[in-house]
Amino acid sequence: MPPFETQPIQVRYLKAACSSCSVLELCLPIGLSHHEVERLDTLILQRVKVRKGHALYHAGDPLHSLYAVRLGFFKTSVLSVDGREQVTGFQMAGEILGLDAISTDRHACSAIALEDCEVCPIPFAQLQQLSQALPSLQHNLHKILSREIVRDHGMLLLMGNMSSDERLAAFLLNLSQRLSLRGYSSRALVLRMRREEIGSYLGLRLETICRGFTHLRDQGLIHIDGKHVEILDPEGLKRRVTGCQNPGSE
Structure with missing residues (x-):
């Protein structure tokens, strides 16, 4: 069996993929109008289930999509030069996975499910195009990236002081x-x-x-x-x- 499986959304639910989601107010669509959420909905054609212990993506994989966590917990990690795992974060519902690949178009870390999870893949190329047409969506994407930088700074504080x-x-x-x-x-x-x-x-x-x-x-x-x-x-x-x-x- 594959490490994760896709679950296509029925056509009648396409327009409600984000608007009916329980973590709407924590995810990429936060603050968007109903019309803007509907346009973002059109990018999310399926949900992906990832079984506990399996990878959503591995370090080195090319960037295809960002992933909005709908259900469950993930960890992100990298391997040190001697092969040891270094955990870089824990992500839960309402958070975005895959941001690490934006600068190089390849994932810098692996994302592993800590329990049975479900994510919404958002094709990155199409997301970029839509964000150019929707300044509010582009602003949200920038806010998410900024949040990751702040989280990294907080981690440095933890480690140092x-x-x-x-x-x-x-x-x-x-x-x-x-x-x-x-x-x-x-x-x-x-x-x-x-x-x-x-x-x-x-x-x-x-x-x-x-x-x-x-x-x-x-x-x-x-x-x-x-x-x-x-x-x-x-x-x-x-x-x-x-x-x-x-x-x-x-």
């Missing part, structure tokens, strides 16, 4: 905020990624990640049950990140 526990706290807070925007609980998190993958993303060893979860649990900030993490004290986590925690409160 924060302790291991602070990095982990910042990671959980970021995940909490993004899930909250999608209507999910900001406190009850299900980690789709393995501890090793979190460590790779944060630049920490597996044992350091495990100790970090234990430290945050022992401080009463979180409760852990396998992949399930409950944030018990969001403000306490924020203080860990900002370095403003009162030592006497521990």
Whole structure:
């Protein structure tokens, strides 16, 4: 069986592909008029299902489309010179995959499904043409690219100035905020990624990640049950990140 399968949308649903989507307000069509969304709809002729553990694309593949994540979680990663995986990000519903290929027309990283996922492919050449006709769509594309740059800067801050526990706290807070925007609980998190993958993303060893979860649990900030993490004290986590925690409160 192929690593992913396409599911053509019935003709009667073509006009509602984006307009009826549950993550419309987080994705590329955000802020577009109904007419503009309909024009974007015409580019999305099928949805693609990607099974857990399989790749949507690999590093080095040519750029054909950008992919709006409709359901599920992905990780993006590259291989180091010695063959080790370096996780570069985690993407969820409402976010765009494939932006890494715009500058060179080839993907710089691989996108792997962390669970069964569904994406909407947007052919890039046609998207460019449509964005020239719709300044609001072009503006949205620029905003998404800018958001990726800001996220990269935030990652550099994590890697350079924060302790291991602070990095982990910042990671959980970021995940909490993004899930909250999608209507999910900001406190009850299900980690789709393995501890090793979190460590790779944060630049920490597996044992350091495990100790970090234990430290945050022992401080009463979180409760852990396998992949399930409950944030018990969001403000306490924020203080860990900002370095403003009162030592006497521990």
